Amino acid sequence: xxxxxxxxxxxxxxxxxxxxxxxxxxxxxxxxxxxxxxxxxxxxxxxxxxxxxxxxxxxxxxxxxxxxxxxxxxxxxxxxxxxxxxxxxxxxxxxxxxxxxxxxxxxxxxxxxxxxxxxxxxxxxxxxxxxxxxxxxxxxxxxxxxxxxxxxxxxxxxxxxxxxxxxxx
Numbered sequence: 342x343x344x345x346x347x348x349x350x351x352x353x354x355x356x357x358x359x360x361x362x363x364x365x366x367x368x369x370x371x372x373x374x375x376x377x378x379x380x381x382x383x384x385x386x387x388x389x390x391x392x393x394x395x396x397x398x399x400x401x402x403x404x405x406x407x408x409x410x411x412x413x414x415x416x417x418x419x420x421x422x423x424x425x426x427x428x429x430x431x432x433x434x435x436x437x438x439x440x441x442x443x444x445x446x447x448x449x450x451x452x453x454x455x456x457x458x459x460x461x462x463x464x465x466x467x468x469x470x471x472x473x474x475x476x477x478x479x480x481x482x483x484x485x486x487x488x489x490x491x492x493x494x495x496x497x498x499x500x501x502x503x504x505x506x507x508x509x510x
Contacts, residue, residue, distance in 0.1 A: 349447040350405050354412050357439045366419035377486055387411040391481030400473050406453055410460040410478050413439070417461075433462040484509050 354360055368380060377383065388411030395402045416439075417432030424431075440454045449457060456474045463475040464482050471479065486505045497504070 348405075350443065350449065351408055351412060353443055353447060354409060354439055357442065359435060359439055360412075360416060363416050363419050363435060366423070367415070370419060370422040383485060384411050384415065386485040387414065387478065387481040389481075390484050391477040394477055394480055400477070402474055402477070403453075406449070406456065406474060407477060409449065410457050410464075410474055411481065413457065414461050414464045414478055414482065427465075429462050429465050433458050436461050 364380070371380070388408045391407045391411060392404055394400075395407055413436040414432065415428060416435045417426065417428035417430065420426045420431035420435070421428040437454075437458055440449060440457065443449065448454075456472060459472055460475040460478045463471060464478045467476065467479045483503070483505055489504075489506045489508070494504070
């Protein structure tokens with residue numbers, strides 16, 4: 342098992358009680374969902390796509406920052422189902438709690454935490470002056486969806502503009 346500081350950051354996020362409880366609630370809420378789900382396979386797809394885009398655009402963002410953002414970006418979904426809070430807002434608050442609990446020897450810097458929280462908050466709507474991590478997370482999130490071959494595409498309420506209707510390179 343990788344014991345690097347990057348790996349420890351991601352394992353800390355994944356094993357944090359708040360992360361576990363949020364993802365377990367979300368799994369229950371989405372168990373009968375025919376549309377896109379927001380489980381680990383989606384989160385890792387977003388991370389991998391965002392990291393590839395980072396490399397292709399020579400942005401130089403650290404892999405652990407991109408993966409951390411991807412792991413955290415949908416953490417607020419269960420609160421959206423429970424309380425009607427938009428998941429990017431709920432997710433920012435939950436992510437802030439998790440990041441605040443991270444031990445100092447593996448913690449993201451204050452600037453990295455700010456970038457992570459901005460990315461979580463901004464992953465649903467691309468702002469005109471989006472920060473690099475925020476834009477990568479937005480793109481990775483949209484590109485990770487295979488709407489073009491989804492069996493529930495006809496029932497999906499996403500606008501055609503938002504749907505990923507082709508394989509993007």
